[in-house]
Amino acid sequence: MQRKMFLLLIASVSLMIFSATALAQQKFVGHLNGIQEVPPVNSTGNGVCTVTLNSTETQITVNATFRGLLSPANAGHIHNMGPVGVNGPVRFSFTGVSGTSGTLGPFTFPVTAADVADLRAKRLYCNILSTNFPGGEIRGQVKIVSTPFDFDGDGRTDLRVRRGAATGFYTLFSVNNSVATNFFGGANTLNSASDDYDGDGRGDFLLFTTGDILWRILQTATNTSRDVLWGNTTTLGDQLLPADYDGDGKTDVAVFRRSTGVWYIIQSSNNQQRVELFGALNDLGYVGDFDKDGKSDLTITRGTPNGIGWFTRRSSDNTVQIVNWGGTPAPAGDFVFPFAQIDVDGDGRQDHLVRRDPNAAQVQGDPVTYYILRSSDNQALIFQWGLDTDAALFGDYDGDGKTDFVARRNIGGELVWFILQSSNNYNTSQQRTVRFGMTGDLLPEEPEDEGILVNNF
Template sequence: DPSGAGGIAVSQAFRITIFGEATSIVRAKHADFDGDGKTDISVFRPADGNWYLFQSLSNSVRVNNFGISSDKLAPADFDGDGKVDIAVFRDGAWYLLRSQSGFAAIQFGQAGDQPFPGDYDGDGLADIAVWRPTDGTWYISQSRDGQTAKQFGQNGDRPIAADYDGDGKLDPAVYRNGAWLMLQSTGGFRSAQFGLAEDTPVVGDYDGDNRADLAVFRSSNGTWYMLRSSDSVFRAVQFGTSADRPSPGDYDGDGSFDLAVFRPAEGNWYVLQSSDNLLQARQWGINGDLAVPASFVP
């Protein structure tokens, strides 16, 4: 029991669409709070505990007071309705504001853990999960298969779980001084050297093949370096400054991640859309805000 407290209660409900005998799981896109298939520009303000969401479906503003300044952001689709839910991790306690199922408080993990929710068992529901730096162990409360623990990584690593093998399940992974170490649920162990120790890993599906690509943001020159999984083509794009917070996501809804940064000093977002290579700029947030799409960028 990673929390030492037990009492884990995770909703088993998820939404399916049935066509004849086939079943389709509704999967939420990264930081998509309104379910339109696009990442929403959004921030969390530690000063007041508010989430400020600019929902792309209706071009409307949504504000939710949920959390305190010391919380770690942990948004994910916990109820399987295709919309990302507001959630925070606080010293071993998870607080969820689910769009379909409402509020839930769950004890899982301990102080010092890093929350990394996601669909590790492939059922369309985000699973509550933490990575514990002190022992390099992933503790996962799978919504379908129960609790599991996987020792993968060591203190000093940066967690970068994603679906690297394209089987619909998140794979535990860590970034270590330019080395990528992945425990793929289908493909097994994989390692690759890509990036420098000081780079920021910015995992995402940049080529739209449903597999996470190796990618880093180098703040010293504001450049993104990406290795596409579909064809192993290398790409480098200068986009951003050293003070920016890289916040990749699918902002235009074309199925591929876009390069994006949040510039805290001015509260501006800059998005380079993959569908048309156009630049989107939006003032959203103030200095001190946390970019929600960057919640799991280590």
């Protein structure tokens, strides 16, 4: 009865016509430091630049902060045609730039389609110049705020493993290929792609306890730990689904209660609790910005007679979008990944993805195939990548604004990351291979690695 009522609710919501115009404004962020300068600068300074793209994609609003420069700032710019490691020309200039610390903006600039393409492909960067460093003292690659696992702020996904509660995290930074160790022990860790809780453009550390869920977040902006008690995994069956639900560029603490179909969210913009009924018993919650308005939409998946049904309540206009993707012909052995931010076409919208293992009942090293529905043209992208014994991971490892795919495999006690990059047009013969980690790293409590099998009715 509960599921029938939910389906009736969907039908009624889908037919409603809303008079309000959707104010879709996506946010982008850059973490500024000296190491991203070309060539690198040995500066203690750092900063954050936020770029908000308006709904018609004709204007950006820019704000920036900086602190700790070694000499007074005298200019600031947004550069275009400058991917990671490349200097590009000045596109937009700031005014009123001075001092070793400061706050700049808001500045508004008209943008062209080419500017938006550069923005989405991470070819824009913010640069703060100073007296001693006329070419720039701190720089930050501008990226969409949902860029996953970017721990050094260069716009690319970094490799990270957790080596048990007593040892902590090991991170391979993409910006300079160095390894950092951080002890932040205890409890479990969540392999969630939404991981910037303080909005500084870098991923934060998250540990959590089962039962009554204690979220322990180590925020990189201040290097301080924040504890939040929110949800319950045992008696209430809550599913942890952190994401940016209010569009402020920061990850919100959130759970989806699978026993009731209710979402419980703490919005970082105002610290208010948000409770929403969207789903039914045993539905599976999912994250992602399907309507390109800068907010993660409430989304659930379930098996239906027509395959896997994706039900999304668009935050831009409150209408419900229903997509059937995967699960046919039954039993297809299709897995979904609730935490994964997937955008294979770089248009700023979440794409629908399943990973197919025809012999899902037995995990024995069979090849698996990805089926992705591209939001830009409603066409399928299909390729075989990895084995069912591999851990599946997703991120932007090449920094082009599109999702790359990882099959992480244990070979002789060493973790080998086989990365299929979008910059190579997902050509499986041009994989990138990185050896990082060892047996026991990335604990089994991290559910994204395996995916969740969805069966049809």
